Amino acid sequence: MAAVPFPAGSAVNLAPEASPAASISLVVPSCSRNLRSPRHFLGRGSLLHSYRERRPAAFRSNAARAEVSVRSQQPLDVTPRPTVLVAEKLGEAGLDLLRKVANVDCSYNLSPEELLAKISLCDAVIVRSATKVTKEVFEAANGRLKVVGRAGVGIDNVNLQAATEKGCLVVNAPTANTVAAAEHAIALLAALARNVAQANASVKSGKWQRSKYTGVSLVDKTIAVMGFGKVGSEVARRAKGLGMHVIAHDPYAPADRARAIGVELVGFDEALARADYISLHMPLTDDTRGIFNDETFAKVKKGVRIINVARGGVIDDAALIKALDNGTVAQAALDVFEQEPPAKDNKVVQHENVIVTPHLGASTVEAQEGVAVEIAEAVVGALRGELSATAVNAPMVSSKVLTELAPYVSLAEKLGKLAVQLVAGGGGVKDVTISYTSARSPDDLDTRLLRAMIVKGLVEPVSNAFINLVNADYVAKHRGIRISEERHPAEGGSTQAQPLESIAVKISNVESKFSSAVSDGGRVAVAVAGRIKDGLPHLSQVGQFSMDVSLEGSVILCKQVDQPGIIGKVGGLLGDGNVNVSFMSVGRTSPRKQAVMAIGVDEEPSKEVLHRIGAIPAVEEFVFLKL
Numbered sequence: 001m002a003a004v005p006f007p008a009g010s011a012v013n014l015a016p017e018a019s020p021a022a023s024i025s026l027v028v029p030s031c032s033r034n035l036r037s038p039r040h041f042l043g044r045g046s047l048l049h050s051y052r053e054r055r056p057a058a059f060r061s062n063a064a065r066a067e068v069s070v071r072s073q074q075p076l077d078v079t080p081r082p083t084v085l086v087a088e089k090l091g092e093a094g095l096d097l098l099r100k101v102a103n104v105d106c107s108y109n110l111s112p113e114e115l116l117a118k119i120s121l122c123d124a125v126i127v128r129s130a131t132k133v134t135k136e137v138f139e140a141a142n143g144r145l146k147v148v149g150r151a152g153v154g155i156d157n158v159n160l161q162a163a164t165e166k167g168c169l170v171v172n173a174p175t176a177n178t179v180a181a182a183e184h185a186i187a188l189l190a191a192l193a194r195n196v197a198q199a200n201a202s203v204k205s206g207k208w209q210r211s212k213y214t215g216v217s218l219v220d221k222t223i224a225v226m227g228f229g230k231v232g233s234e235v236a237r238r239a240k241g242l243g244m245h246v247i248a249h250d251p252y253a254p255a256d257r258a259r260a261i262g263v264e265l266v267g268f269d270e271a272l273a274r275a276d277y278i279s280l281h282m283p284l285t286d287d288t289r290g291i292f293n294d295e296t297f298a299k300v301k302k303g304v305r306i307i308n309v310a311r312g313g314v315i316d317d318a319a320l321i322k323a324l325d326n327g328t329v330a331q332a333a334l335d336v337f338e339q340e341p342p343a344k345d346n347k348v349v350q351h352e353n354v355i356v357t358p359h360l361g362a363s364t365v366e367a368q369e370g371v372a373v374e375i376a377e378a379v380v381g382a383l384r385g386e387l388s389a390t391a392v393n394a395p396m397v398s399s400k401v402l403t404e405l406a407p408y409v410s411l412a413e414k415l416g417k418l419a420v421q422l423v424a425g426g427g428g429v430k431d432v433t434i435s436y437t438s439a440r441s442p443d444d445l446d447t448r449l450l451r452a453m454i455v456k457g458l459v460e461p462v463s464n465a466f467i468n469l470v471n472a473d474y475v476a477k478h479r480g481i482r483i484s485e486e487r488h489p490a491e492g493g494s495t496q497a498q499p500l501e502s503i504a505v506k507i508s509n510v511e512s513k514f515s516s517a518v519s520d521g522g523r524v525a526v527a528v529a530g531r532i533k534d535g536l537p538h539l540s541q542v543g544q545f546s547m548d549v550s551l552e553g554s555v556i557l558c559k560q561v562d563q564p565g566i567i568g569k570v571g572g573l574l575g576d577g578n579v580n581v582s583f584m585s586v587g588r589t590s591p592r593k594q595a596v597m598a599i600g601v602d603e604e605p606s607k608e609v610l611h612r613i614g615a616i617p618a619v620e621e622f623v624f625l626k627l
């Protein structure tokens with residue numbers, strides 16, 4: 001240990017000298033720094049942070065409120081309440097949850113134009129299946145809309161691509177209406193087999209046609225469940241209870257789940273060929289749109305009965321009419337339609353062998369209560385910046401992983417910010433390599449969050465883009481930034497308990513503003529690395545110079561000829577300029593040769609102070625970097 005002259009009260013920490021990793025650190029005690037919770041890294045850094053930035057007026061009014069509040073000594077709420085538009089009917093329990101944290105605007109049955117007009121005033125919108133959340137809606141939101149909550153399962157009415165591009169999180173309520181949908185499928189199955197709907201209408205019209213409405217039995221018949229997910233599995237269980245043979249087709253369903261319920265998983269064609277009843281439970285996607293078409297109906301058992309509680313678009317209507325007319329399909333029961341509500345003269349709806357319900361699958365009292373709470377919790381969590389377990393367009397990161405990665409999330413963003421500021425003409429970043437040094441096996445280290453935050457750090461300082469976990473990969477790709485990730489085993493000192501020893505960010509094929517940041521044996525690349533020390537992000541490497549600077553406030557990097565008195569001179573100039581130094585570290589190649597000094601500062605030095613630092617004869621180059 002050696003004393004280094006610096007303002008009184010500083011703690012001094014000298015790392016062992018070695019070349020080129022030697023570093024001398026000066027630790028200036030600072031006020032206590034509370035580690036923010038993971039949700040705040042995500043929230044302030046992504047969702048809520050942007051929400052605040054984009055609402056200066058709201059903040060001005062909050063500042064005014066604060067003043068009044070201080071004078072009158074009333075409790076102060078300085079956080080503006082987000083606005084949640086509830087565009088379709090939602091259960092009271094969900095609305096109550098929302099109202100605790102947000103201004104809730106229940107505007108049902110908006111026309112598309114009315115939705116476009118309202119959306120820029122909303123931080124979140126909650127819809128069911130009737131509201132189309134189109135690309136135009138995301139554009140009209142003007143960056144304010146941060147969450148779309150789908151109070152149900154199917155998200156085919158939300159333009160996910162547009163949501164992702166705008167960094168808008170889409171969450172759904174995937175579990176609360178499962179049983180209701182399965183029960184409705186079974187209700188339609190039984191009604192179809194026993195002509196309940198037609199017979200009911202007939203009796204009410206004064207007729208008594210017993211032989212006309214003779215039905216067919218369910219017991220011992222084969223039902224093919226197409227889409228063996230949540231609803232499909234519940235339908236399968238219930239169909240087995242009715243004494244049916246249940247087969248299922250789902251290219252992605254695990255065989256053990258099917259085995260556990262006693263269901264045989266089969267290929268698409270085999271399901272068609274064997275089924276007396278076909279019940280549809282797959283989502284509407286590009287792959288499933290019109291999957292029941294002329295070709296498909298040519299493969300079914302003649303006289304098959306079809307139940308669709310999934311999505312109308314899965315069946316090609318024209319093909320279904322033909323199949324009904326020629327007896328290939330004996331009957332169909334439909335809860336869902338390509339266009340909802342269907343036109344009055346819709347031929348499928350009007351067909352005598354078709355029974356219909358107006359998209360009632362999820363419409364039970366119990367399901368709607370559950371869905372309302374499920375979606376309200378997801379939207380409130382997302383507005384707080386928490387990652388939702390039901391996120392549709394963002395990686396799901398468990399809360400355990402989130403908690404342990406929290407400090408690294410902040411480090412990652414700061415390293416991205418530092419690296420891009422070292423690039424001369426900041427916009428030309430194309431090749432980025434992220435290196436994670438960890439004692440853990442790659443399977444135990446989820447780096448998606450860190451990669452997203454590095455992209456955020458890289459792109460936001462040099463653009464007006466808003467980046468979060470939802471759109472980081474899209475933005476990087478869109479800007480032609482190639483991100484490669486490397487993992488290196490930790491060399492020592494770090495344990496499995498610690499997720500990472502260090503993170504390094506290297507930008508290749510760029511010119512550096514600060515030549516000492518160049519690494520890669522002289523090839524053009526700027527590189528910085530950092531680690532977590534005492535729970536806080538620290539800069540540990542710039543180019544080939546090792547150092548140890550707490551990454552708070554801003555950083556001055558200064559390359560000089562290593563000689564006595566430089567640290568004092570720079571510190572003195574900063575002190576004269578009323579700039580508080582939080583941390584200082586010197587890394588050098590060998591004594592009295594070149595050194596890179598990193599100085600953490602709480603305030604931004606004036607141009608005059610920076611100029612005077614640059615004018616110190618031993619200083620060869622320096623750069624001021626904002627964090």
Ligand SMILES: NC(=O)c1ccc[n+]([C@@H]2O[C@H](COP(=O)([O-])OP(=O)(O)OC[C@H]3O[C@@H](n4cnc5c(N)ncnc54)[C@H](O)[C@@H]3O)[C@@H](O)[C@H]2O)c1
Binds near residue numbers: 155177227250310362
């Ligand atoms: N009518 C209603 O009110 C109502 C209510 C709830 C759900 N739904 C709809 O039912 C569908 C299923 O809901 P869920 O909660 O079971 O969803 P889920 O995601 O749990 O299940 C869907 C299953 O379909 C499978 N699948 C995907 N592509 C397939 C294909 N090409 N062939 C066969 N299977 C395929 C998936 O692997 C998955 O297992 C969704 O479209 C949903 O919108 C409708």
Ligand SMILES: O=C(O)[C@H](O)COP(=O)(O)O
Binds near residue numbers: 129151153155177361
């Ligand atoms: O996908 C769903 O959850 C169902 O189709 C229910 O839709 P709904 O919320 O409009 O009833």
